[in-house]
Amino acid sequence: MRCPYCRYSDSRVLDSREADEGRAIRRRRSCVACGRRFTTMEEAILVVVKRSGVREPFSRAKIEVGVRKACQGRPADDDAIAALAQSVEETIRAQGVPEVSSHDVGLAILRPLRDLDEVAYLRFASVYKNFESLADFEREIASLTAGPPESSQDQPARFGNVMQTNGKVPSLGL
Numbered sequence: 799m800r801c802p803y804c805r806y807s808d809s810r811v812l813d814s815r816e817a818d819e820g821r822a823i824r825r826r827r828s829c830v831a832c833g834r835r836f837t838t839m840e841e842a843i844l845v846v847v848k849r850s851g852v853r854e855p856f857s858r859a860k861i862e863v864g865v866r867k868a869c870q871g872r873p874a875d876d877d878a879i880a881a882l883a884q885s886v887e888e889t890i891r892a893q894g895v896p897e898v899s900s901h902d903v904g905l906a907i908l909r910p911l912r913d914l915d916e917v918a919y920l921r922f923a924s925v926y927k928n929f930e931s932l933a934d935f936e937r938e939i940a941s942l943t944a945g946p947p948e949s950s951q952d953q954p955a956r957f958g959n960v961m962q963t964n965g966k967v968p969s970l971g972l
């Protein structure tokens with residue numbers, strides 16, 4: 799770990815402590831060359847295995863991009879989307895596994911997205927659950943309206959919305 803001030807390659811650890819409920823280690827260091835102090839964080843990398851087999855580090859930013867696409871034209875704001883991405887990361891990290899599939903990441907997004915915006919949820923679900931027909935949408939909408947009774951009177955309009963965008967969002971980038 800190079801010193802961020804002088805780039806020297808060696809430093810002395812002054813203090814180590816657990817951070818993020820034991821999922822990370824924070825170290826206070828002192829540069830051997832210039833003596834200045836800096837802090838490093840060490841945590842296990844959470845790896846996402848894509849359908850193609852490619853492995854990449856988990857990215858909360860990517861989740862936000864995917865969810866924002868699904869929320870296009872919907873009232874969900876950036877703060878809500880950022881909070882959703884954070885809760886997805888917490889859910890996945892709480893599983894305590896070093897690797898997850900991109901499909902599992904998608905599934906972890908579905909539940910909080912359903913609470914955030916039902917139309918965005920249906921768009922997202924149509925990709926992740928491989929909806930192929932009107933019947934798939936109808937089944938999903940039936941399960942939505944069978945859930946906590948919120949607003950079921952404007953259902954036909956919302957359904958129209960979903961069908962319009964279905965096909966325009968073939969990939970959510972995850």
Ligand SMILES: [Zn+2]
Nearest residue numbers: 801804829832
């Ligand atoms: Zn230095």
